[in-house]
Amino acid sequence: MSHTQTIERDSPQFIKRIQYTYNKMHHRPMYLYALFILGLPVYIFTFIFYLFRKKDDTYAKLKKELEDELHGSEYSRQMLEEFKKQIRDKKAFFNETIDEQEINTLARSWTDEQINQEIAQRVDEQLKILGKEKQTYFRFMYHLLGKPLFVYLTLIPGFLMYGLIYIYSNPFVKYIFDRLLMTVFVIMGVIIFVFTVLYISPFDPAANILGETATKEQIAKFNTIHGLDKSYIFQLFDSIKGIFTFNLGLSFEGNEDVAESIMNRFPITMKLAVISLVMAMIIAIPIGIISATMPNSFLDYSFMFIALIGLSIPNFWQGLIFILMFAIKLQWLPATFNPANALSMIMPIIVLGTALTASVARMTRSSMLEIIHEDYMMTAKSKGLSNRQVLWKHAIRNAMIPIITVIGLLFAGMLGGAAVTEKVFNISGIGSYIVDKQFIPDIPSIMAGVVYVAITISLVNVIIDIMYAFFDPRIRSKMKEY
Amino acid sequence: MDKGKKERINNHSIVLKGTPIFTQANFAFVLSLVLFIILLLSSINYTTGTIKPVMFGLALTNGVFTLFQWFITRKIKKDILADGFVKKSTRRFGYIQIIGLLAGNLFVVVFSFQLVKKEPTAEYIFACYMILTQLVMIALSALNVFKPYVTDLFPISMLAMFVLTGIQIAVLIIIARYVDQDRLSRKMLFLLIPLILITLTGNIFAVLIALGLLVKVNKHYNPKTGKWDEIWGIITRNSTAMLGMFFIVLMFSISVVSLFTFDYAMAIENNYSAILQQPTLEYPLGTDNFGRDVYSRMIFGARISLVVGIASTLVPAIIGGILGALAGYYSEKADNIIMRLLDVLYAVPGLLLAIAIIAAFGANTVNLIIALSVGSIPTYARTMRANVLMVSNYEFVDAARALGTGDREIIFRYIVPNSLSPMIVKATLTIGTAVIATSSLSYLGLGVEPHIPEWGNILKVGSTFLETHSYVAIFPGFAIIALVLSFNFLGDALRDALDPKVD
Numbered sequence: 003m004s005h006t007q008t009i010e011r012d013s014p015q016f017i018k019r020i021q022y023t024y025n026k027m028h029h030r031p032m033y034l035y036a037l038f039i040l041g042l043p044v045y046i047f048t049f050i051f052y053l054f055r056k057k058d059d060t061y062a063k064l065k066k067e068l069e070d071e072l073h074g075s076e077y078s079r080q081m082l083e084e085f086k087k088q089i090r091d092k093k094a095f096f097n098e099t100i101d102e103q104e105i106n107t108l109a110r111s112w113t114d115e116q117i118n119q120e121i122a123q124r125v126d127e128q129l130k131i132l133g134k135e136k137q138t139y140f141r142f143m144y145h146l147l148g149k150p151l152f153v154y155l156t157l158i159p160g161f162l163m164y165g166l167i168y169i170y171s172n173p174f175v176k177y178i179f180d181r182l183l184m185t186v187f188v189i190m191g192v193i194i195f196v197f198t199v200l201y202i203s204p205f206d207p208a209a210n211i212l213g214e215t216a217t218k219e220q221i222a223k224f225n226t227i228h229g230l231d232k233s234y235i236f237q238l239f240d241s242i243k244g245i246f247t248f249n250l251g252l253s254f255e256g257n258e259d260v261a262e263s264i265m266n267r268f269p270i271t272m273k274l275a276v277i278s279l280v281m282a283m284i285i286a287i288p289i290g291i292i293s294a295t296m297p298n299s300f301l302d303y304s305f306m307f308i309a310l311i312g313l314s315i316p317n318f319w320q321g322l323i324f325i326l327m328f329a330i331k332l333q334w335l336p337a338t339f340n341p342a343n344a345l346s347m348i349m350p351i352i353v354l355g356t357a358l359t360a361s362v363a364r365m366t367r368s369s370m371l372e373i374i375h376e377d378y379m380m381t382a383k384s385k386g387l388s389n390r391q392v393l394w395k396h397a398i399r400n401a402m403i404p405i406i407t408v409i410g411l412l413f414a415g416m417l418g419g420a421a422v423t424e425k426v427f428n429i430s431g432i433g434s435y436i437v438d439k440q441f442i443p444d445i446p447s448i449m450a451g452v453v454y455v456a457i458t459i460s461l462v463n464v465i466i467d468i469m470y471a472f473f474d475p476r477i478r479s480k481m482k483e484y
Numbered sequence: 485m486d487k488g489k490k491e492r493i494n495n496h497s498i499v500l501k502g503t504p505i506f507t508q509a510n511f512a513f514v515l516s517l518v519l520f521i522i523l524l525l526s527s528i529n530y531t532t533g534t535i536k537p538v539m540f541g542l543a544l545t546n547g548v549f550t551l552f553q554w555f556i557t558r559k560i561k562k563d564i565l566a567d568g569f570v571k572k573s574t575r576r577f578g579y580i581q582i583i584g585l586l587a588g589n590l591f592v593v594v595f596s597f598q599l600v601k602k603e604p605t606a607e608y609i610f611a612c613y614m615i616l617t618q619l620v621m622i623a624l625s626a627l628n629v630f631k632p633y634v635t636d637l638f639p640i641s642m643l644a645m646f647v648l649t650g651i652q653i654a655v656l657i658i659i660a661r662y663v664d665q666d667r668l669s670r671k672m673l674f675l676l677i678p679l680i681l682i683t684l685t686g687n688i689f690a691v692l693i694a695l696g697l698l699v700k701v702n703k704h705y706n707p708k709t710g711k712w713d714e715i716w717g718i719i720t721r722n723s724t725a726m727l728g729m730f731f732i733v734l735m736f737s738i739s740v741v742s743l744f745t746f747d748y749a750m751a752i753e754n755n756y757s758a759i760l761q762q763p764t765l766e767y768p769l770g771t772d773n774f775g776r777d778v779y780s781r782m783i784f785g786a787r788i789s790l791v792v793g794i795a796s797t798l799v800p801a802i803i804g805g806i807l808g809a810l811a812g813y814y815s816e817k818a819d820n821i822i823m824r825l826l827d828v829l830y831a832v833p834g835l836l837l838a839i840a841i842i843a844a845f846g847a848n849t850v851n852l853i854i855a856l857s858v859g860s861i862p863t864y865a866r867t868m869r870a871n872v873l874m875v876s877n878y879e880f881v882d883a884a885r886a887l888g889t890g891d892r893e894i895i896f897r898y899i900v901p902n903s904l905s906p907m908i909v910k911a912t913l914t915i916g917t918a919v920i921a922t923s924s925l926s927y928l929g930l931g932v933e934p935h936i937p938e939w940g941n942i943l944k945v946g947s948t949f950l951e952t953h954s955y956v957a958i959f960p961g962f963a964i965i966a967l968v969l970s971f972n973f974l975g976d977a978l979r980d981a982l983d984p985k986v987d
Contacts, residue, residue, distance in 0.1 A: 184824075184827075187824070188824075188827050188828055188831050189831070191825070191827070191828030191831075192828055192831050192832055195828055195829070195832075196832070196840055199840060199841055199844045200840065200843070200844050202844070203843070203844035203845060204845065204846075205844070205846070310969060310972050310973070310976075311965070311969065313916075313968075313972060314916060314920075314964075314965050314968035314969040314972055315961075315965055316920045316923055316924055316927075316940075316961065316964050316965070316968075317920075317924065318923075318924060318927045318943070318947075319943060319957070319961035319964065319965075322943070322946075322947050322950060322957050322961070323958070323961070325950065326950050326951075326954050326957075330950065330951050414831075414833045415833055415834070415835075417833055417836075418832075418833025418834055418835035418836045418837075419833075419835055419924075421835060421836065421839065421928070422835070422924045422927065422928060425927075425928055426947075433836075436836065436839055436840075437839060437928050437930070439843075440839055440840075440842065440843030440930065441843075443843040443844060448839075448840055448843055449840075451836075452832060452836050452837070452839075452840050455832070455833065455836055456831045456832045456833075456836075459831060459832075459833065460831050
C-alpha cells in the first residue's frame with residue numbers, strides 16, 4: 003500500500019517527519035504497543051473522534067456489494083470444482099485414500115480464501131478510481147498527525163509518544179536507543195536470574211554466621227534485619243531497586259555497606275583488566291598480522307604454537323610459576339599485590355592478559371587470512387597498489403571488525419577470570435570479593451558483585467556496537483533499512 | 485640473491501610443504517631436539533655443579549636419535565626434490581628409529597611408523613598409536629613396582645596388558661599387510677573381536693580402527709560414510725593433532741586401567757611417615773603434606789578432569805544445540821524469545837556464574853558440572869542457530885518439505901546432522917576451557933571436594949609449599965596444560981578437516 007506518498011505538503015518539516023516515522027513504526031507490532039501505551043490519552047481522544055467520523059465509509063459499502071456479487075456465483079462454483087479436481091488428482095498420484103468430506107472442506111476453504119483476496123483487490127482498485135482510500139483507524143490517526151493544529155493541541159498529553167516517535171525518526175538514535183533498551187532488559191534478567199539462584203539455595207546464611215548455638219530468636223532477628231523474612235517478590239524488588247540506586251544494604255558478615263565495598267574494589271579490577279587488555283592488543287595484533295602475511299612459515303608456526311600454549315595455561319598455575327620464578331627465586335618482583343607499588347602490578351597484568359593475547363593473536367591471523375582472499379583485495383592489487391598499501395588500507399581495516407567484537411567478548415571472560423588471578427596474587431578486587439563471600443553465602447554481596455560485573459560487560463559491548471555503527475558503512479546502511 | 489634462485493627456493497618450499505612426510509619428519513626432528521635439550525638441562529645438578537649420570541646418558545641417547553632424525557629429514561628432502569617420492573632405501577631407515585622407543589623418544593617412533601609404510605591408511609596409523617598408548621600405559625603402571633605394596637590385581641593385570649600388546653602387534657601387522665585405501669573383504673571383520681577386547685581397556689584408537697574397518701567393508705553400499713576416510717586422512721597426516729589425540733586417549737585409558745593397577749588408598753589416605761618427600765622411585769612425583777603419593781593422585785585425577793571436562797561440554801552442547809535449532813528453524817517470535825533469554829546468561833562471565841551457582845548449592849562434582857554447563861549454553865545455541873539458519877535454506881530441506889515431511893523429522897533427520905560439524909569443532913575446542921575452569925574452581929576451593937584427587941586440588945595443596953616443595957604444584961600444572969593443549973590441537977585439526985562454513 004502506498005501510504006507514504008500522501009504526506010500533507012504544507013505542514014512544517016518536523017510534522018512531516020513525525021507523520022513519516024509513525025507510518026514506518028506502524029509495521030512493527032512491538033513499536034505499535036509502545037506507542038499505544040505512551041500515547042494513551044491521545045489514542046483515547048482520537049478513537050472517540052474516529053467513531054463519530056466512521057459513518058461515511060465507501061470502503062465498507064463497496065466490499066459488501068462485491069461480496070454479494072461473488073459469493074455463490076457461477077464463478078465461485080467453477081473454482082470450487084477446479085480445486086476439488088486438483089486435490090483428487092494429487093491424492094490419486096500419491097496413492098492416498100480419497101475422503102469426499104475432507105476434500106469438500108479443503109476445497110471450500112481454498113475457494114473462500116481466493117475469493118476474499120479477489121474482493122480485497124477489486125475494492126482497492128475501485129477506491130483508487132474514486133480517489134478515496136480505505137478508512138481505518140490507523141489511516142485516520144496518520145492523517146491527524148499530519149495536521150499541525152492537532153499536534154500542537156495534543157503535545158502535552160502525548161508528550162511521551164511524540165518523544166518516542168522523534169527518537170525513532172533518526173536511524174542512529176533509534177539504533178542506540180534500541181541497544182540501550184535491550185541492555186536494560188538483559189540486566190534485569192541477570193538480576194532476576196542470579197537472585198533466584200541464590201534465593202533457592204538450600205543454605206541458611208543466618209545459621210552459618212551465627213553458628214550452631216544460635217537461638218531461634220537470634221536467627222529470626224537476623225532474618226528481619228536483612229529482609230530475609232519477606233516474600234520472594236518483595237526481596238527481588240528490593241534487590242532490583244538496590245542495584246539501580248546503589249543502595250544494597252549491609253552485607254551479612256561484618257555489616258559493611260555492600261555498595262561501598264564494591265565501589266572500593268571495582269576500580270582495582272578494572273585497572274588491571276584494562277591495562278591487560280591494552281597490553282594484549284599491543285602484542286597480539288602485530289603478531290597476528292605478521293603470521294598472516296607469511297602463512298605456514300617457521301615464524302608463523304612458532305607464534306601460533308606459543309599462542310596455543312598461552313591459551314592452554316591455567317591462570318593460577320601461571321601465576322604460581324611466576325611467583326616461584328620472579329618473586330621467590332630471582333626476587334625481582336614482589337609476590338603479592340600492593341596498590342602503592344607499580345612493580346607488583348606487572349605479574350598480575352601478564353597473567354591476566356596471557357589468554358587474551360593468545361586468542362586475539364589467533365583471531366587476528368585467521369581474520370586476516372580470510373580477508374586476504376576476498377575479491378576486493380584482488381581489485382586493490384590489480385589497480386596497482388603496493389603490497390604495503392593493500393595491507394594497511396584494505397586488509398587490516400577490514401580485519402579489525404571481527405577482532406574488536408572478539409575483544410569485547412574476551413573482556414567479559416577476563417573479568418570472570420580475574421577472580422582466580424586476584425586470589426593468586428592476593429589482590430582485593432571484585433573477583434576475590436565474590437569468592438570470599440560465597441561460603442556463607444552472603445546473598446547481597448555476591449549478587450551485587452556478579453551483577454555489576456555483568457553491567458560493566460554489557461555496557462562495554464554496547465559501546466563497541468555503537469562504535470561499529472559509526473565506523474562500518476555496511477552496518478550503517480543496514481540500520482536505515484529498519 | 486638473484487631472482488631465479490629465489491624463485492626456485494620458493495618452489496622447493498611449496499613442493500616440500502605439500503608433502504606430508506617431509507613436514508612430519510621436520511616436526512619430529514624439532515620436537516626430538518627440544519626433548520634432547522630439556523633432558524640435557526635437567527641432567528645437570530645446579531646446586532653442586534655435577535652431572536647426573538643416568539639422566540645424562542638418556543639425554544645423549546636422545547641426542548643420537550635426534551641427529552639421525554635430522555639425517556633422515558635431509559634424505560627425504562633430497563629424494564622428493566630429485567624424484568618426487570621417497571625412496572625405498574630411505575624408508576628402511578625408519579626401522580632404526582623405532583628403537584628410539586627404548587630411549588622414550590616417542591616423536592621419532594611415531595614418525596618412523598609413518599615412514600616405513602608407503603601409503604599409510606588411517607587404520608594403520610591408529611594401530612601404531614594404539615600400541616604406543618598400550619606401551620606407555622604399561623610403563624606408567626610398572627612404576628608401581630617400586631611401591632612398598634601393590635594391589636592384588638596388579639600382577640594379573642600387568643600380564644593381561646602384555647598379552648594385549650601381543651594381540652595389538654598382530655592386529656597392526658594384519659592391517660599393514662591387508663588393509664589399503666580400497667574396499668575390504670567381509671572376512672576381515674574377524675579383527676573386530678580383538679578390537680572390542682582392546683576397547684575395554686579404554687584404548688579409543690581400537691574403536692576408531694573398528695569403525696574404519698566397518699566403513700571400508702560397506703563402502704559400496706553407503707554414500708553417507710564416504711567422508712570418513714577423507715576426514716581421518718587429513719587428521720592422521722597432522723602430527724600435532726595425532727599427538728593431542730594420543731595424550732587424550734592415554735589419559736582416558738589410564739583412567740580405566742588405573743582401577744586395576746593403582747591403589748586408590750595411596751592417593752587418598754594420609755601417611756604421616758612420608759610427608760613431603762622429594763621425588764624418588766617409590767614416589768615418582770614426591771608426596772604432599774598428608775603423605776599422599778602425588779603420582780597416584782595425578783593418575784586418578786585424570787579421570788575427574790576428563791569426566792568433568794567432557795560432561796560440562798556435552799550437557800550445554802546438547803541443550804544449547806536443541807535451543808539453537810528451534811530458534812533457527814521456527815518463526816522469528818520463537819527465535820526472539822529463546823535468544824533474548826539466552827542473552828541474559830551470556831551477559832555474565834562463565835566463571836562468575838559458576839561461582840554464584842556453587843555458592844548457592846555447594847561445592848561437589850555434580851554441581852560443578854551444572855555450574856559450568858549453564859554458562860556455556862548460549863554460545864552453543866548461537867553456533868547451532870547460525871548453522872540451522874543456513875542449512876534450512878538448502879534445496880534438500882525444501883524437497884523434504886515438499887514431500888510432506890513433518891517439522892520434527894526435517895529438523896532431526898535433515899537439518900541437525902548437516903549442521904553438526906561446527907558444533908563438534910566448537911565442543912572439542914571448549915573441552916580444554918572446561919578442564920581449565922574445573923581446576924581453577926578446585927583451586928579456589930569451589931570445585932571438587934578437597935580430599936578427592938583432582939589436578940586443581942593437588943595444585944592447591946602444592947601452592948602452599950611453593951617455596952620448599954614446588955614440584956607438588958608444577959607437575960599437575962603440566963598435566964593440565966598437556967590435556968588442554970591436546971584438545972586444542974585436536975580441535976584445530978578437526979576444524980581443518982570438517983571445514984565448517986560458519987565461523
